[in-house]
Amino acid sequence: MASAPASDLYVKLSNARHPIDIKLLAVVACCMAIGLVMVGSASSSIATANYGDPFYFLIRQTIFMTIGVIVLAGTTLVPIETWRKMGFVPLIVSVLLLVTVLLIGREINGSKRWLPLGIFNLQPSEVVKVAMVIFMAFYLSKWGDKVCGPSWIEFFKPIACLGVVLIFLLIQPDFGSSVVIASSLMGMIFLAGARIGKFFVLLVAGGIGAGYLIYDAPYRLKRLNSFTDPWADQFGSGYQLTQSLIGFGRGGWSGEGLGHGIQKLFFLPEAHTDFIFSVIAEELGLVGGVCLIALLFFVSWRGLRIGHLADRAGQKLGAYMAYGIGLLFGAQVFINIGVSSGLLPTKGLALPFVSYGGSSLIMNCMAVGLLMRIDFERRTLGAVKAVKKKRGGSSHE
Template sequence: MVRAGDVIILAVLALLCVGVIMVNSAEMTVDAQTGVTFKSILFSKASALALAAMVALLCARMLPVRCWASNPGLTRCIPLLLPIMLAALVLVYLPGVSGKAKGAARWLVLPGGITMQPSEVAKWGMPVVLAWYATMRGGALNRFWGGLVPALVVLGMVAAIVVLEDLGTGVVILSVGGLVLIAGGARIWHFVMIAPAPLALLGLAIIAEPYRVQRLITFANPYAEARGSGYQIIQSLAAIAGGGGTGRGLGFGLQKFGYLPEDRTDFLFAIICEELGVMGAALVLALYALLLFAGWSVVKNERRMLLKLSALGVIATVGIQAIMNLAVVTGLAPTKGIALPLLSAGGTGWILTAASLGVLASLDRSRPPISTDEARKPVEGQPTLFGSIEAKPIASAAAPATIAP
């Protein structure tokens, strides 16, 4: 029987390979004689980054994550991720250590010219911090002031800093964080009750930047600004439509010749549709569906609440980010710079995404066999989406709460 962890590994490797090929194709000027050669792909920057991501994936798969989660001393260190993430997010605004692209301060410049995107670290770190909080607080999350509000303050603080320069990633962090808290025992009606506040803040973040307002206007009718703000989405739709069933052929797309901005990053899926057609697009979507299905299988079968919620955060991050990117590229959402996981060109994004999914494979590899009845058996205590856990104050918790068999 094929294990879910093995499916995750294969799906990630397949997506990285497709990403390397398509990123190289998108950034190449080719003709009928040259095309996209194996040598040009093998020695490209994208290949080096993909190799680093593959190493991170396989190394993460071998980590003793389950043993670490059973060690109270190590789990008590999880909250330290929060000040580290906040410090990294603030550092991008300091001259000398930050790097800008198209006016946005999103990168830290490390020694050796290496760049890192702190928002990516926050995107993958926040679900773990919130999973720890939900586990330590147990059933207290169903109380508004004493359980949910402290978690929302932390989540809102991190997301607010990210939103200043990267609205898309901020929305992903908020969405995944809310999902983890609800799965950990928070009441949905509490979120409904406070929904106007974050929506109002999101509206302010949009209004504060004229280009964001223009994107909303353009979304309503991109053809009204066909040579201006609507140009990118029109060219994206032209690329998708131009591919037909089988595409123009790998390396022989037209939109990458200066017509479609961000063709190797946020709008790479449009290039995939143009060069590989509906068949290529269907392959990519099938790989994502396979990855999400296998990831959910790991979440469903995990019995330790800290690991279960963390795994949910990982798979939700991949799924929500992919849906947001595909919605933007196909004109179903306003234009927003957000990468397609494991496909769009990126260094920090590829490596951290692969490593996070490798952790899911590690959980599946080290999971002791349990029966179907045992996996579905609830335990006594406060209810969550995954069963029940007993309420424990953080100060008195000696070890992470687990779901009893």
């Protein structure tokens, strides 16, 4: 029987209630809008002092957001099968970027995490986060049965690839990104069906490794001590955390009002980047902070939901990519807010869609574009099946 006419498929898709995930798109737009407003509020003083223009960071963030929207739209147009054909390319690109930044990268605050590109600094770790999710999704979709089988060797093959990337990240050093990438990719392997006993071995090994890294680097041990009691040295190693906590305390339930916070006035370091949530808590209060957390975790939940639906539809590559992106967002939000609220030791990590920074914003937009494409293909597959079922099936595409 001939395949279903394109007009039938078009009608089926047109009659769908939502041909694309409108809710995800709307929430992401809200997060970016809030981020743009808060970057403008948190950066005006430092922008005036350093560049003589209170809107310096706001203008740049607007440009980054525009590029991010274009990237999101472009990524939505790329078929998921195209990413499968890349194979090991995302892993190779990740390693090359991390090696390059170690060789010629720009050092800021003792870390080599940025590649100067003239108009802005590229942070390779942000690219690596998405690239490694794509690679792991490809690997699991192709060899997932072996990885989840009884063989320890097959289980450790993708772990070894992840280990290479983590080594280069820790050399920078970038402990925060290492934790985010490792936890997200481990979550992907777990959701693929790997045996939980193997993760226990990795957890023990990871705990020993993390303990050694903390002991080996005095600044990490100092951060840990400051985390346990920041007020013991509130003008030294605990300064950033205590200033952040003061912002939380000043905010109360409803906040001081947009633009009326004082911690951003050279009291709180990195107010418009890693610690922007403290500014949000001070100016918008508990209510505003909780609303933003709900929006950000909705993106994470939506990614996992899209992955679950794609998995049920048999689209393994898209499912694993969506799982990874959902976990990636969730881990970044949890760690960033945990750090600024004193729940976790201090580490540099951007709050998705909210913190100032082109690399983070653009790559997060790309990740959302991937989610939109995965969900669209899952819905399209459902429409095709419905038309074929109505017409008695087809042996030709």
